[in-house]
Amino acid sequence: MASSVQRKRIRKAPAARRAEIVDAAAAVALGEGLECVTLQRIADELDVRPGLISHYFGTAEDLVAEAFGAATGAELDVLLPEERTGGTCTEHLARFFALAAGPEFDRLSRLWINAWHLRGSRPVLNERVLERETAWRTRLESLVREGVARGEFRTDDPYVTTLQIIVVLDGLGAHANTDTSYRPEAVARMAVTVAEQGLGLARGALGPVGSAASE
Amino acid sequence: MASSVQRKRIRKAPAARRAEIVDAAAAVALGEGLECVTLQRIADELDVRPGLISHYFGTAEDLVAEAFGAATGAELDVLLPEERTGGTCTEHLARFFALAAGPEFDRLSRLWINAWHLRGSRPVLNERVLERETAWRTRLESLVREGVARGEFRTDDPYVTTLQIIVVLDGLGAHANTDTSYRPEAVARMAVTVAEQGLGLARGALGPVGSAASE
DNA sequence: GATGATATTGAGTGTGCCACCAATAAGCAA
């Protein structure tokens, strides 16, 4: 005789409710994967009925795409802020790599892997993935370009260098789960190394170099 | 009144039937993803009843893991044969990179992405993934080591160099789907470049260098 | 305090999947 007592309804402004749903969905996506972003799951999370989620998102896939977009968008602003107030480009880039080595970034990597796979079967999500890919790339590329303009960096092709950094980051992220295996510094530092070489920086300019070094 | 006429039964030797099932599952996994490897789907593929698949694989997850293992194992033998009869290590490695640039490798990359993601929720699959990861790594590493022994390659740490190559391959593979975007040669050739640099080889030793080059 | 717009519920439909089990027939061996 638990709950047939007619639920208490809490009515919220559409915009607020929608934001609430998206936030919950993004958290679930980041923590448990995009396939756990179901009407039922998110409804439970917010203690409402599944029908309510349907009311805001015509299709479950829309919600999934929105969850992915929200999660990756928020992380992007943390890692590569649009407005760079103080500090040199080198410092900003170094900060980026420092954060990219942290555990929070691993969760993000997992989400990307998740989305890359699901993209094949979900057109709406796929569009969101493509959008976010260019967002991340352009954000990083603009940092590189500004560094070049300021004379901090030196590269033949900022676009190519940006892509090279991203490829390495993705490659490292792919194994984010396999943290049981020992990862040598020369591997863990690959992204930094590629950046330093590609941007004409001194070794160690973008991140600390440990004792035993490669090459 | 189509098919209530009692199906014709075709009885096969257990080993043969099992192999048939695994092959079909591997094909589906490679072509449509591991989540399409269901009892029903594979049964349809072979024109048998789902119960039969259950008879050979106690759990659906076992079948999925087996499908992944079969697919990646077969590809490994094609790309990096255990027995290297003729040719130098350099030639074998160059051949590997040539194949790794082909469309067939993209399908394999997708499968890996797929498995990386699913590993979290499927212990049996996870075990298979770990096993295959070391299989690929050791196979590549042994090629590197033999090259070093023969004096073809030169590296401080074969293990590290191997990992670096794999990281780049994974990074490139992550974007295997996004073939709409233009990929500059300096990016497409990254794996080869990392290998050439890490193994002390001349530029172009492991793959053709196009007209416009980077750095 | 009454009223109307609508956010929210509850209930129901349909699908796809895994897992279990008893009955059946295919093919090998005696």
Next chain:
DNA sequence: TTGCTTATTGGTGGCACACTCAATATCATC
């Protein structure tokens, strides 16, 4: 041919999910 092993079937139950829709309660507005 006969008998036996077992590969294969058919059917059942249960779970989780997406989607629909009429009914209802809530809040803002007057």
